[in-house]
Every structure is written in structure tokens, then in C-alpha cells.
Amino acid sequence: MSNDYLWLLVIGMGVVTYVPRMLPMVFLKNLNLPPSMKRFLQFIPYAVLASLIFPGILTSVDTVESAIIGGLVSVILSLLRVNLILVVLGGIMGVFISEQMFFG
Amino acid sequence: MSVSNSEVAVQPLKNHFLQGLKTGISIAIGYIPIAIAFGLLARSADIPNYVTLMMSFVIFAGASQFIGVNMIVMGISYWEIIITTFILNFRHFLMTASLSQRISNAPSKKLLALLSFGVTDETFSVASTQNERELHPYFVIGLNLIAFLSWNVGTWIGVFLAAGLPQSIQNSTGIALYAMFIGLLVPTLKKSRPALVISLIAVLIHSGLHWITPLFMELSSGWSIIITTVISAAIGVVLFPAKEGEQDEQ
Numbered sequence: 001m002s003n004d005y006l007w008l009l010v011i012g013m014g015v016v017t018y019v020p021r022m023l024p025m026v027f028l029k030n031l032n033l034p035p036s037m038k039r040f041l042q043f044i045p046y047a048v049l050a051s052l053i054f055p056g057i058l059t060s061v062d063t064v065e066s067a068i069i070g071g072l073v074s075v076i077l078s079l080l081r082v083n084l085i086l087v088v089l090g091g092i093m094g095v096f097i098s099e100q101m102f103f104g
Numbered sequence: 105m106s107v108s109n110s111e112v113a114v115q116p117l118k119n120h121f122l123q124g125l126k127t128g129i130s131i132a133i134g135y136i137p138i139a140i141a142f143g144l145l146a147r148s149a150d151i152p153n154y155v156t157l158m159m160s161f162v163i164f165a166g167a168s169q170f171i172g173v174n175m176i177v178m179g180i181s182y183w184e185i186i187i188t189t190f191i192l193n194f195r196h197f198l199m200t201a202s203l204s205q206r207i208s209n210a211p212s213k214k215l216l217a218l219l220s221f222g223v224t225d226e227t228f229s230v231a232s233t234q235n236e237r238e239l240h241p242y243f244v245i246g247l248n249l250i251a252f253l254s255w256n257v258g259t260w261i262g263v264f265l266a267a268g269l270p271q272s273i274q275n276s277t278g279i280a281l282y283a284m285f286i287g288l289l290v291p292t293l294k295k296s297r298p299a300l301v302i303s304l305i306a307v308l309i310h311s312g313l314h315w316i317t318p319l320f321m322e323l324s325s326g327w328s329i330i331i332t333t334v335i336s337a338a339i340g341v342v343l344f345p346a347k348e349g350e351q352d353e354q
Contacts, residue, residue: 099276
């Protein structure tokens with residue numbers, strides 16, 4: 001297949017990404033859902049966040065060890081309720097320092 | 105009265121929007137290095153620059169863009185690439201369904217359609233962990249916009265400027281988005297028992313899908329997240345049923 005039609009592929013990928021994002025937002029918004037369904041939707045963020053974090057974090061950087069150290073730094077900082085940006089920078093620093101010192 | 109009515113009406117919208125932009129800064133920190141990496145990868149794979157830039161502008165979904173480039177290089181048919189993209193990103197359906205219940209002010213369908221374009225794992229995570237029960241649509245638009253801009257700016261940097269950051273720092277930024285997810289999730293675990301239990305269940309199920317299912321079948325990361333989320337949230341509903349007249353779980 002020639003590269004001339006890559007733009008068409010990109011548009012196709014864009015459409016199949018956008019439609020599932022858009023449909024519930026536009027059509028569920030004003031529906032009166034049963035309480036258990038509302039509850040289900042309310043619980044989705046926790047389940048999504050937890051599955052995004054683990055086990056993906058383990059392979060996010062060069063070594064599993066430095067990923068764990070970076071992750072722990074972020075957990076400690078978020079338990080201390082510091083600003084989210086510091087949690088992110090702290091995680092990066094944790095990985096950076098541990099790679100330089102131990103696992104690099 | 106020195107302030108006109110129109111100013112009174114416009115001011116809060118602008119504030120919500122600016123608040124959204126500000127709240128999204130941590131997403132931008134995570135996105136820019138990944139988008140740079142995407143730009144670099146696409147360039148090294150000889151994808152025409154306009155296609156790479158268009159991908160970030162039209163698709164705006166990190167993992168599927170990386171995988172898309174990979175599949176293009178492997179010469180896989182366009183249909184297969186599109187179906188893979190659909191499966192990978194269908195999880196956003198659950199996220200916008202959840203988010204739709206928290207948008208305030210009954211905005212127009214057009215505004216909701218615009219806002220939903222920017223729903224990613226990261227913008228959803230930040231929006232849905234805000235303390236306010238009701239989210240102003242302009243807050244979400246501001247949040248999504250800074251994420252979208254940083255993703256696109258990062259792609260441009262990757263395509264045109266190549267490697268700027270020293271390699272050792274580049275290697276460390278892989279953890280940025282995970283650190284952000286931790287920063288969003290951990291505080292809610294302290295406040296809410298359902299959140300803690302559901303998160304632990306999700307970690308268990310997702311680990312099982314990650315390490316055990318590959319032994320006998322192939323499961324995309326998109327499906328793993330969808331399955332984990334549906335099961336964990338459903339168990340949550342069974343364990344912590346809604347009480348009469350309750351607003352939220354805290």
C-alpha cells in the first residue's frame with residue numbers, strides 16, 4: 001500500500017477514537033439513570049486509575065527497581081498531600097537518582 | 105452598577121476555563137516528553153511529517169498512535185489498524201459515560217461533543233478526581249485543551265527538533281504519567297473505603313489479565329482495562345450499594 005493514503009488511515013483512526021468518546025457524553029448526559037447504574041459510573045475512576053497504574057508502571061522506565069522507587073516516592077508525596085506537579089516531578093527524580101546511583 | 109450584566113455572565117466561564125488550564129499543567133508535564141518520543145519514533149520510521157502531526161491533531165490518543173506507527177511500518181492493512189485502534193480506545197466509552205454524570209449546567213450537545221474529543225486516560229483521571237461533585241463544562245474544556253496543546257506541541261518538537269533532552273532524563277520521564285495517576289488515586293483511597301477496595305480489586309484483576317491470560321490467549325491492553333474496570337466497578341456496586349438519597353460515596 002502506498003503512503004499516499006496515510007491521511008485516510010489517520011482520519012479512520014480518528015473517527016473510531018472519537019465516536020466512543022462522544023456518544024455517552026452527548027446521549028447519557030440528560031438521561032435519568034437508575035441509582036445502581038450511577039453508582040457503577042461513579043466507581044469507574046478508581047478502577048480505571050488502579051488498572052492504569054499497575055502493572056504498567058513496572059515497565060515504564062529502564063529497570064523495574066527504579067520504577068518501584070519512583071512509584072514509592074510518588075505514593076509518599078501524595079500521602080503528604082503535596083501539589084500534583086510535585087508528585088510527578090518527585091517520581092521522575094526518584095527514577096533519575098536511582099538509575100544514576102544503583103541501576104544505571 | 106459599574107459592571108454590566110454581560111461581564112458578570114462571562115467572568116465565571118473564563119475563571120472555570122482558566123482553572124481547567126491550570127489544573128492540566130501536570131498532564132502537560134507528562135505529555136510533552138511522550139509526544140516528543142512519538143514525533144521522534146514516527147520520524148525514524150519514515151512516516152511523512154504531515155501524517156505524524158495530523159495523528160496527534162486528529163486522533164489524540166497516545167498508545168494507539170505509537171501502535172499505529174508500528175503497524176504502518178509492519179505493512180499491516182489499514183482496516184486492521186483501524187480495528188485495533190477502536191479496541192484500544194473503546195475504554196474511553198466507559199470514561200465519558202462516567203464523566204457525563206458530573207458535568208454541570210446542562211451544556212448544549214455541541215459543547216459536550218467538543219468536550220468529549222479531549223477525554224483521555226489522563227484528562228479523565230484528573231477531571232473525575234476533582235473534589236467538586238459537579239464539574240463545570242468550561243473547566244473540563246480548559247483541562248482537555250492544555251492536554252491537547254501540549255500533546256501537539258510535543259509532537260512538533262519531536263518531529264522537527266529531534267532529541268533535546270539528555271538521554272538519562274528522557275529515560276526517567278517514562279514514569280511521569282504513572283506518578284500523576286498515583287497522585288490522583290492515593291488521596292482518594294485515604295478518604296473513601298469503596299475507592300480503596302475497588303482499586304485493590306482492580307489491581308488484582310488487571311495483574312491476572314496481564315500475567316496469566318497471555319499463557320493461553322492474546323488480550324489487548326485496551327480490553328484488559330475495559331474488563332478490569334467493568335468487573336471491579338460492578339463488584340463495588342454489590343459491596344457498597346447506593347443508599348437512599350446519598351449524593352456520593354464519601
